Amino acid sequence: MGNTGNVVIIGASHAAAEAISTLRRAGWPGQITLIGDELELPYQRPPLSKAYFKGELEFAKLLLKNEAFYDKAQVNVLLGKRATKLDRQQQSVMLDNGESVFYSHLILATGTRARHLPVAGHDLPQIKVLRTRADVDDIKSALPQGGKLLIVGAGYIGLEVAASAIKNNIDVTVLEAQERVLSRVTGEHVSGFFQKRHAKEGVDIRLGASLQSFVNQGAKAYAKLGTGEDIPFDCAIVGIGVVPNVELAQDAGLACDNGILVDEYARTNDANIFAVGDCANHFSALYRNRIRLESVPNAVAQAKTAALFICGKPQPYNQLPWFWSDQYDIKLQTAGLLSGYDRSEIQGDPDEAKFTVSYYKQDKLIALDAINAPAEFMKAKKAIIEALSAN
Amino acid sequence: MSKITFIDYQGNQTEVEATNGDSVMEAATQNDVPGIDADCGGACACATCHVYVDAEWMDKVGKPGDLEADMLEVADGVQDNSRLSCQISMSDDLDGLVVSTPESQY
Structure with a gap:
């Protein structure tokens, strides 16, 4: 460790790219280490369910910054490695290959993972989640032309994939337990509008659906519904929400409650540790409430907040949350x-x-x-x- | 490859090489050009990649599309030569393009 410190960032996505950019721009003189469990440099996630799924964008176009950026910013990039433990006394992060990395400042940008679907047969090989580039490649290779895609959950990801897949001549069925789509994020008018449009495009949306189990029979897998109906599929995507990746923080004794608790400077209850993006739960002065957001603009702005604080240029985070979705x-x-x-x-x-x-x-x-x-x-x-x- | 020069609000210039077909925004973010936030990653959803196109390049770059024009209508500091850089696609025609970035993005 250099005597000027080492900012270690765990999680190589939108927040990480922004944090690195802001740290160097604001004059951070020490080391920067980026740890990510995927093999790729930080890339844009929103297009995964849209242009990348449709095959309109090659992966290289998704990279948030080019390789030269990380060289120029002198970032020690550790990809394909998972952080397994934090030692707050030693100020070190243990990796799954047995190495440890020392930090002066730590930014947790660990994001979220797909919520588990607790039904029988959930572990069949045809059942996937969509979080990463590798997930999309895997899903696409499991879907032949004219194949059958089953989507569990009519949230943003489920509906975006439905719109992308049907344009690629995939047969799409969406199962939603609630009585309307997007019920967690919008009101009835907008839900009704999207239901109509998806139906018009040929997506089979089943509202109030009660999924009992998945089974493999012959060449196809089937979803068994409470009504007794069996829906065949080549590939199923479970998109029923996400849970924040807080285990590293929690095991190290950091305060967590639906995310890692942070203040308006993205600080956790450890003065040297920050948490940003989907894994962080911050107090919103606007809504006078603690909130955890699943959004790129939030991840980017919080990363900037943490980086500026580390550089001694604090600026409280107080942005209005906003979201977008492209379908058709x-x-x-x-x-x-x-x-x-x-x-x-x-x-x-x-x-x-x-x-x-x-x-x-x-x-x-x-x-x-x-x-x-x-x-x-x-x-x-x-x-x-x-x-x-x-x- | 085509060259783009970005001039920030203080007059600092950054030159980048863009791949044809990439947007001006993509060239800026991939090369970490200051002054372009691009929160939505090019979906024309946020108006945080606002640039001013140099007068000499206005004709070649052209006018914004409907959606973009709507966004620009309510963005801050909009001028006649304002564009959202995620909607400008690079080509040989635009080799040498010069754009300025505002002091802050909306």
Whole structure:
């Protein structure tokens, strides 16, 4: 370890690329070490269920920064290695190959993993999750032309993959336990709009579906439903949400509660350890609540916050959460969090595929969904920040 | 390969080589050019890759599409030569392109 310190980043994705860029730009003089359990340099994840799935983008185009960037920033890049243990006394990270790396500052950017589906047959080889580039390659190689894809869970990932796969002439069935799609992230108007569109494109969406088990029979695998129906598939993707990867932090005694708890500077309860992105749970001054976000903009902004703090240039993190999803030619942009809304208002015409839904809590605008309405989305971001900051 | 020069709000220049077919935003982020955030990674969803196209290049770069124009309508500091750099695709025609970046992205 050099006498100027070593910032170690665990997790090689969006947050890591941003942290490295900000550290060097803000003048971090010491070492930087990047540890990632995948084999690739940090790459863009959102296109995995969209352009990359459809085969429109080659992998090289997904890299967030080119290789030269990491050389120039003098980053010690350790890929294909998993961090197995933190020793906060020694300030070291143990790796799965037995090596240890010492840190002066540690940034945990460990992300999330797919939630487990607790039904019989969940471990059949045809049943996959979609988190990484390797996952997508694996899924695609399991799907012949005209093959049958089963998607469990009608969230963002499930629906984006459904839209991508059906355009590639794959037969798609989506099972959703709730009575509408995207129920966790949007209101009824937007759910209804997406259900209609997917149905029109030929996706078979089963709402209120009760999945009992998976079985292998002959060449095909089947999903057995509570109704007695068997749905055959070549490949199934389980997209029923994610759980934050907090075990490293938790085992080291860091405070966790639905994510690793951090303050507005991305600091954990250990002064030398920061947590950012999907694995972190921060206090949002805007929503006056602790929140854990699954979003690229949040990961990037929190990474910047942690890096600036390490460089002695603290800037509190207080961004409005926002999200987007591309399905077919539809762009959904969501500004803010709609949790707890008591009234919603639709503007525009869903039949024209251009409308917005505003969500209010006690007459205060807290969130907005914009369907093919980017200007309204941009305006709403400002309006929501104003509404939440008032009083 | 085509060359792009980025000029930040303080006048610092960064030159990068872009692969034809890549967007100006991709060339900027891959080479860690300051002043372009590109939060959404090129989905035309965030307006954080806003650039000002040098006057000499305006005709060749062309006007924004409908979606992009809508976003620009409400972004901060928009001028006649504003574009979202994720929507400008590099080609031999644009070899030598010069763009400026704003002090901060929306």
